[in-house]
Amino acid sequence: MTDMTSLDDLDARILLALDDDPDATVLALASRLGVARNTVHARLKRMTAGGALGSFSKRVDPAALGYPLVAFVWIAISQDATEQATAGLAGIPEIVEMHATTGDADLLAKVVARDPAHLHRLTTRMLRVDGVQRTSTALSLVEAMPHRVRSLLEQAVTPSA
Numbered sequence: 608m609t610d611m612t613s614l615d616d617l618d619a620r621i622l623l624a625l626d627d628d629p630d631a632t633v634l635a636l637a638s639r640l641g642v643a644r645n646t647v648h649a650r651l652k653r654m655t656a657g658g659a660l661g662s663f664s665k666r667v668d669p670a671a672l673g674y675p676l677v678a679f680v681w682i683a684i685s686q687d688a689t690e691q692a693t694a695g696l697a698g699i700p701e702i703v704e705m706h707a708t709t710g711d712a713d714l715l716a717k718v719v720a721r722d723p724a725h726l727h728r729l730t731t732r733m734l735r736v737d738g739v740q741r742t743s744t745a746l747s748l749v750e751a752m753p754h755r756v757r758s759l760l761e762q763a764v765t766p767s768a
Contacts, residue, residue, distance in 0.1 A: 616764055616765045618763075619764045626760070674720060676722060677747040678744050679745045680718050680733065681744075681745075682696070682742050683741045688737060692738030696733060699733065702729075703718070704716065705717070712743065718730075726746075
């Protein structure tokens with residue numbers, strides 16, 4: 608995400624309307640929100656370019672692609688190989704998200720796998736990446752709460768007077 612700008616009330620309303628109806632056209636959104644079609648189009652374009660609106664692939668459930676197992680892997684890396692290790696790990700498709708963290712580990716990776724044996728092969732592959740020193744894995748038993756942003760969007764909408 609680059610050039611991230613703050614979202615205003617109208618941006619949040621557009622995103623909420625898209626959350627309600629992901630297939631809505633720009634014209635339908637404009638009509639629903641009572642604003643010009645060009646305004647909605649420009650806002651969506653700006654939010655996409657600025658990184659506030661992510662790619663369509665973020666909506667795809669990895670389980671639908673045959674990856675029902677989710678795990679979180681803490682990764683300790685050599686401090687002089689941070690960029691090299693991060694780049695090497697980014698080359699593993701089953702790592703679907705990765706964050707630099709504080710604490711005992713340097714990175715936290717969200718990993719998807721076909722089954723426990725596949726997860727084991729993935730963590731072994733991670734250990735072969737130059738700069739990776741050790742890993743620790745926690746298996747997700749159930750998604751207690753899926754990723755959500757709607758409540759934050761709702762808070763961003765200015766209440767009507």
